[in-house]
Amino acid sequence: MNLSFTFIAILFGTSVCADNLDLDATSIVRNVLNHWRGLSSHGEMTMVIHRPDWERTMSIEFWSKGEKLSLVRVISPRKDRGNGTLIEDKNMWTFSPKVNRIIKVPSSMMAQSWMGSDLSNKDISRTDDIVYEYQHSLLGRRDVDGFTIYQIQLIPNEDAAVVWGRLVLEIRDDNVLLEQRYYDQDDQLVQSLRTIEVREMAGRSVAAHQRMVKEQTPDEWTEIIFDSMEFDLDLDDRVFTRSNLRNPRQ
Amino acid sequence: MNTAGIVMRLAWRNLWRNYRRTIIMLMAISIGAWAMIFMIAMLRGMVGDMIRDGINALPGVVQVHHPDYRDDPSVENLITMPSGEIESVFKEAQIQYFSPRVRVPAIVTSERASRGVTLVGVDPAKESLIQAVGSNIGEGRNLESVDDSGVVIGHRLANKLETSVGKRIVLMSQDRNNEVVDRGYRVIGLFTAKLPAQEEMFVFSGRTVVQKMLGIGDAVSEVAVSGPDYKLVEPLVQEVRQIFNGSEEVLSWQELDEYLSAMMGIIDGFVFVWIVVIFLALSFGLVNTLVMAIFERVREIGLMLALGMRPASILSQIIVESVFLLLIGLAIGNVLAYVTMLMLPAGIDISDLADGMELMGASDVLHPTINVKDIIIVNTFVLFLGVLASLSPAWKASRYEPVEAITKV
Numbered sequence: 001m002n003l004s005f006t007f008i009a010i011l012f013g014t015s016v017c018a019d020n021l022d023l024d025a026t027s028i029v030r031n032v033l034n035h036w037r038g039l040s041s042h043g044e045m046t047m048v049i050h051r052p053d054w055e056r057t058m059s060i061e062f063w064s065k066g067e068k069l070s071l072v073r074v075i076s077p078r079k080d081r082g083n084g085t086l087i088e089d090k091n092m093w094t095f096s097p098k099v100n101r102i103i104k105v106p107s108s109m110m111a112q113s114w115m116g117s118d119l120s121n122k123d124i125s126r127t128d129d130i131v132y133e134y135q136h137s138l139l140g141r142r143d144v145d146g147f148t149i150y151q152i153q154l155i156p157n158e159d160a161a162v163v164w165g166r167l168v169l170e171i172r173d174d175n176v177l178l179e180q181r182y183y184d185q186d187d188q189l190v191q192s193l194r195t196i197e198v199r200e201m202a203g204r205s206v207a208a209h210q211r212m213v214k215e216q217t218p219d220e221w222t223e224i225i226f227d228s229m230e231f232d233l234d235l236d237d238r239v240f241t242r243s244n245l246r247n248p249r250q
Numbered sequence: 251m252n253t254a255g256i257v258m259r260l261a262w263r264n265l266w267r268n269y270r271r272t273i274i275m276l277m278a279i280s281i282g283a284w285a286m287i288f289m290i291a292m293l294r295g296m297v298g299d300m301i302r303d304g305i306n307a308l309p310g311v312v313q314v315h316h317p318d319y320r321d322d323p324s325v326e327n328l329i330t331m332p333s334g335e336i337e338s339v340f341k342e343a344q345i346q347y348f349s350p351r352v353r354v355p356a357i358v359t360s361e362r363a364s365r366g367v368t369l370v371g372v373d374p375a376k377e378s379l380i381q382a383v384g385s386n387i388g389e390g391r392n393l394e395s396v397d398d399s400g401v402v403i404g405h406r407l408a409n410k411l412e413t414s415v416g417k418r419i420v421l422m423s424q425d426r427n428n429e430v431v432d433r434g435y436r437v438i439g440l441f442t443a444k445l446p447a448q449e450e451m452f453v454f455s456g457r458t459v460v461q462k463m464l465g466i467g468d469a470v471s472e473v474a475v476s477g478p479d480y481k482l483v484e485p486l487v488q489e490v491r492q493i494f495n496g497s498e499e500v501l502s503w504q505e506l507d508e509y510l511s512a513m514m515g516i517i518d519g520f521v522f523v524w525i526v527v528i529f530l531a532l533s534f535g536l537v538n539t540l541v542m543a544i545f546e547r548v549r550e551i552g553l554m555l556a557l558g559m560r561p562a563s564i565l566s567q568i569i570v571e572s573v574f575l576l577l578i579g580l581a582i583g584n585v586l587a588y589v590t591m592l593m594l595p596a597g598i599d600i601s602d603l604a605d606g607m608e609l610m611g612a613s614d615v616l617h618p619t620i621n622v623k624d625i626i627i628v629n630t631f632v633l634f635l636g637v638l639a640s641l642s643p644a645w646k647a648s649r650y651e652p653v654e655a656i657t658k659v
Contacts, residue, residue, distance in 0.1 A: 090430050104428065107423055110430060156434060158399075158436070161433055162434055163359050163420050184361040
């Protein structure tokens with residue numbers, strides 16, 4: 001796809017910049033992930049779970065390292081303080097101070113919601129799926145406010161553990177994911193993750209305010225707002241252990 | 251003419267002296283016999299279906315598992331012998347119908363729903379399970395080989411997941427280290443099962459594909475062996491036990507599904523109780539008829555005794571009379587039952603009650619099954635007890651004092 005796109009682009013002399021010629025769809029997606037995560041990251045975010053009759057706000061601190069390791073821990077509200085999730089590759093553990101137990105999230109619960117939000121455990125633990133489980137192709141590009149926005153289509157590999165028919169990502173050329181749309185296999189839009197605000201944080205532009213909405217229930221959503229963020233810190237592997245999940249030391 | 255001939259003739263003629271009473275009695279006996287045979291046939295048919303479906307759902311009349319598999323049917327408890335070796339030893343033992351399969355609990359997910367299922371990795375060439383559980387592939391195609399990476403799921407499961415043939419679903423399970431393993435599969439076919447629960451329970455795929463997903467190499471979770479007759483499994487169990495030499499658990503279907511085998515025993519007992527109950531009702535009529543017949547003929551019997559007929563002949567005359575009555579009644583009853591069966595070749599549709607029957611594991615069409623053994627039991631039982639019941643009036647008649655009997659008004 002990339003080849004033919006390049007070929008067509010050259011043929012018609014469109015405005016493909018020279019430095020973008022070697023940017024294929026797969027690496028655009030990978031860059032987004034790397035940009036968003038860095039070698040390691042740490043920060044605080046607010047998660048708002050909105051329902052027609054109630055709304056719930058949580059403050060969460062998070063750490064990540066490489067592609068495989070991440071840890072999140074709830075700071076507030078007070079009654080949820082200390083609830084944590086540790087992700088190591090495909091595996092996931094949760095800890096709740098109230099029961100003082102670490103529970104490994106079994107495969108049967110992977111499709112369930114994470115902390116009551118519109119994100120599933122799988123959405124949380126398998127962020128790099130969008131690089132490895134799909135075939136990427138560039139659908140189009142357009143220029144908005146001095147940025148180039150790439151529209152990339154992701155078709156899951158035949159044996160990928162992905163239920164979607166396809167995903168469509170809108171990616172700004174400074175590696176910010178603006179929108180991620182999930183289509184089912186009849187090509188109906190099922191849910192979408194939209195970036196509401198892009199902000200400069202720790203020297204990077206970050207999708208600082210995102211909202212996940214399911215198409216069938218447009219008045220229910222989950223928003224994630226990054227309050228602070230730092231990248232490429234020197235995080236010890238010890239941070240991403242079960243004992244640290246239980247007894248915070250960092 | 252010898253005594254036996256006279257006794258027979260007298261008994262036969264006496265039977266038709268009051269033909270109305272005899273016909274009523276005949277009706278009672280024949281309806282009783284019909285009811286016994288037909289109800290037993292229905293019962294047998296129901297249980298037969300239950301057992302057949304039950305065995306098919308297992309399936310395989312003999313199964314080999316890891317000793318702990320039945321307590322914890324997870325991917326940890328696999329048969330230690332690799333499937334290649336299993337095949338060769340079974341071929342050596344000349345057991346034809348066997349199928350090694352992988353069977354693990356899994357979660358199936360579509361875009362809109364997820365459900366717990368049993369993922370079964372099969373070798374379609376050897377497999378009777380799909381044919382048995384899914385009586386037919388309603389839509390799409392069946393699996394074609396061990397490494398077919400499509401899945402066949404039930405119609406109802408497809409509805410619940412809002413998926414259809416040609417779409418992809420994701421199956422998630424755990425490997426031996428309790429780590430999540432998952433893989434996308436394309437739905438290639440939908441099966442329909444007699445029991446709706448099975449349509450939601452089983453998901454079939456090629457065995458090697460499932461083995462690869464679970465990372466268990468060549469291992470399998472069970473070997474199902476089927477024999478020609480589900481009632482004769484003991485020799486097969488012994489044979490298979492020898493193959494595995496004690497390292498795995500080899501069980502027959504009776505041990506695997508104790509509910510089913512207990513049902514078999516219960517039904518035999520129930521048949522007996524049923525016969526006794528109907529007969530009790532019948533015997534009152536029978537004894538009453540004979541008592542009346544004797545009461546009418548007291549003077550006649552007295553005369554016969556006075557003329558020198560032995561009490562034994564009187565006794566046998568009455569008994570032969572009741573035997574005739576019973577034989578004719580039973581004959582009519584048997585024919586009635588047989589005709590009823592002929593009129594119901596397709597079985598009885600009880601689909602109105604299907605939900606309730608499903609709880610018991612029975613399907614929605616009842617196929618009454620006549621069992622020669624049951625017919626013999628019913629007939630001999632009725633005949634024997636009938637003769638027994640007529641003994642007392644007959645004995646009474648044979649003990650009359652001739653003078654008293656003749657002068658009795």
